[in-house]
Amino acid sequence: MLLLAAGWYSSAYAKEKREPTIVKDADFGEVLYYFYQEDYFPAIVRLLAAREQSRLENHDSESELLLGGLYLSYGHHLRAAEIFERLLADNVDPEIRDRTWFFLAKIWQQRGYMAESQNALDNIQGELPKGMESERHMMQAQLLIERGDYDQAIALLQDWPGKSEWASYAQFNLGVAMVRSGRVEAAAQILDNLGGSDPFNEELTSLRDKANLALGYAYLQDQQPVAAKSALQRVRLEGPFSSKALLGVGWADAEEAQYQRALVPWMELRGRDLLDPAVQEAMLAVPYAMAKLNSISQAADHYLNAIEAFYEESNRIDEAIVKIESGTLFDGFLAEDRDSSAGWLWRLNNLPEGPESRYLFHLMAANEFQEGLKNYRDLAYLDRNLDEWQESIAVYRAMLETRKLAYEERLPMVEQSLAEADLDGMANRKLEHDAQLNRIEQSNDALALATTEQFALWGEITALERNPALNANIPEAAEVRDKIAMLKGVLQWELDKEFKVRLSKARKDLQRTGEALVDTQRSRRHVDEAMRVEPMIFEGLTAKVDGLSPRIDSMKQRVEVSMAEQREFLQGIAVDELQAQRERLDTYTVQARFALATIYDRSSTAANAEAQGGSQ
């Protein structure tokens, strides 16, 4: 028995303090051993196997709940939900029940099962612990926004209490709901408040940058450059949104015809990564400003540089598309921690090295991509698992055949030995010995238990007794007769003295012989039984191996088909992303060419006019 400091639910959706749970079945403890290592696949397999063998009798209801938790942790959410819907309806601790629904709602929302997610949220009856309760309301608001029920979402988000991170997120999502419901001015006000907040961590600082950027660009598009610049300048220079903000600040200046000033942030952007759309746009914005400042020659040079840079970048994107379409990219994504069976909590944190990875960086933030990648990773795990079983089953088949061969080779020898061993004859002989010993005891036949020497001596004495010479009536003969009688008396005395001990020993020996005979008979029965059963065991195991082997093969084919589909889906997302980037570069290239042509055209017109003026 083992005391558990905390129950199984002390993992993802655990309570903080619980009564100790006692592990009564070793197999249940073994499942927990894998569960606590977040190795969900072997944990589930062991639990299913132990249940099949009725080895979890002391943990019947717990094991069902644990199985649900394992399925959920493994990302097998539909099966988990089936179990929970059945179990959580009745005798489960309300707190556990509500937490479980919460996690189901969360996984379903991540995977786009919105109706299921809403249903799970509706099943939560009590209040969750603080952080979870906030997240639950946020999930609810997002579901409302998702299905266009903006008024309810706004009502839920509007009076968010406190000044926590959640309150800031609520503000942002409130802005989203307001914009979508057409309350743009109010949304701008909310973003302005958020953009002017004083964040206390990186997460909130980033959120503030996003709000300022959204607001700044909204003002910019609404021809309000001063307000736009004010919001954009609140974005951190070193943060992930700084390029976009610098670009916007430049446009705000340009909007007011301050082209010299606009060049400052735009020139700064030219030194940054060309992959960033803000940098690409700056490559066109710089010559645009220069042209406005009448630096036509410089503007033309910058347009030419931009066209060249866009051309090279487009080629790189094309190469990356070819690489992605070759199908090898996604295996690199799984290299990290590939043998773990961690489920839906897994996320790809680092892109594999390679020229194409830089184009896919922000795909990592997309749920659809991450969830698709999780599925791809899970399928790759299943594929490897089936590979291993294919090898093992081949070994087991060979093992069975070898065992069977060895059995068949040994069988004739064993049968011969058994035929030679006359156990019934031995039993009869034992009974004869018993009877003989009884006769010896009844007749006090001490000579029957004499040693070989004593028996020989007795024979010699009796032979001497029968010697006719001893019958002579002479004193010497009488003397010899007396000596023989004395010798015989001594021998008889010795035999009588040792008779009881010898009898007892003989009885014990005979008893042991009887016991050994019984053991031998029992072993014989076992051997007979084994000879009867063994072929059936071989047959049974062979049938199982023969039945399971094609199941592995067929399952492997299906997993591989599914992997290909999943890979195609992910490739589609990645290629779409790259093509969008390429199309943007194409558009910019056309704009640069057009601008350049216009410059050349103007220069040529001006030169012609000058020439004509000179000639006149």
Next chain:
Amino acid sequence: MFKKLTIGLATFLLVWMASVSAVVAQDAATSGSQMLAAEDAASREEFRSLDENVQDLKKEVLDLNRDLFLLEEELLFPANSQVAFFISLDVGEYFDLDSVNIKIDGKEVSNYLYTRREVKALLRGGVHRVHMANLKVGDHELVAVFTGEGPHIRDYRRGATLNFSKGIGAKYVELEITDRVEKQQPEFVIKEWE
């Protein structure tokens, strides 16, 4: 001349917000990611169809693994001769497990080195099947030597012995490490699983 595309404030805010956030509240780890709401419905439908297929496959492969696991056990460790040895750790205040060495009838059969992750799983109540053996019916001797870090951060090495009788049918043996509070020492007990 290069020209900015102009769209309305509302549309811009809408597109922008959808592209940068919307799920910022989802999770600290996922904040900043896009919300499925903003993604293409057809793509989501495709994702869901693939996901449902993956769910079906997971179920079937798990069921197949269960059957294979049982076959493997039946084949390698038939019930008549099977003996399973389990390690459990209760509290673990006075002993930080490093490895376990097991000898059966004088022959070394297992020398298992634990990772931190495995020790943590043991501490939380997991039970590790450290060894499986096929033993004949009759009497046997098990000697287990535990090494690790004992009280006062000292290397600690202790053995425990169990003489047990193997009958017909599977047998489970538990190697349990507990804390003996009154002596502030770990205790190593081997017993047949009740």
